[in-house]
Amino acid sequence: MxxxxxxxxxxxxxxxxxxxxxxxxxxxxxxEWLVLAAVQRYDEDGDGVTQIAMLLPDGGGQVPHHRIMGLLDFQQARMRAEVADDGGES
Missing domain, CATH: 1.20.5 (Single alpha-helices involved in coiled-coils or other helix-helix interfaces)
Known part of the structure; x- marks a missing residue:
């Protein structure tokens, strides 16, 4: 491309x-932003392959790892708190 x-x-x-x-x-x-995406495909043997993509501004070259990890960690903590408040039900 x-x-x-x-x-x-x-x-x-x-x-x-x-x-x-x-x-x-x-x-x-x-x-700041990041997008996580899962893509499912099949290889030449017919086996399922899942690819995880992380998209970052301008391809990610300008975002320090500690910023990315901070965004992910913060959101994970929020989601875990929500799950705990819901009694583990989704």
Whole structure:
């Protein structure tokens, strides 16, 4: 994929994240984001393969690992608290 297309796609993704956050009630300026995605495919032997993708602003080169890990850890802690409050029911 040409670099210009990839850059444009990341810009569209960030714009979409900003818009969804706004619609969900967030106010202010988007400062950090990451997207996790699971993709299922089948290899040449017919075996299922799951790939996990992590998308970061501009391909991730400018986001320090401690910032990414902080976002993930914080959200995991919030989710665990929600599960504990629900008695473990989903």
């Amino acid at each position: 040409p670099e210009s297309e990839l850059k444009a796609a990341y810009k569209q993704l960030e714009d979409a994240i900003t818009e969804v956050a706004r619609l969900e009630g967030s106010t202010g300026v988007l400062t």
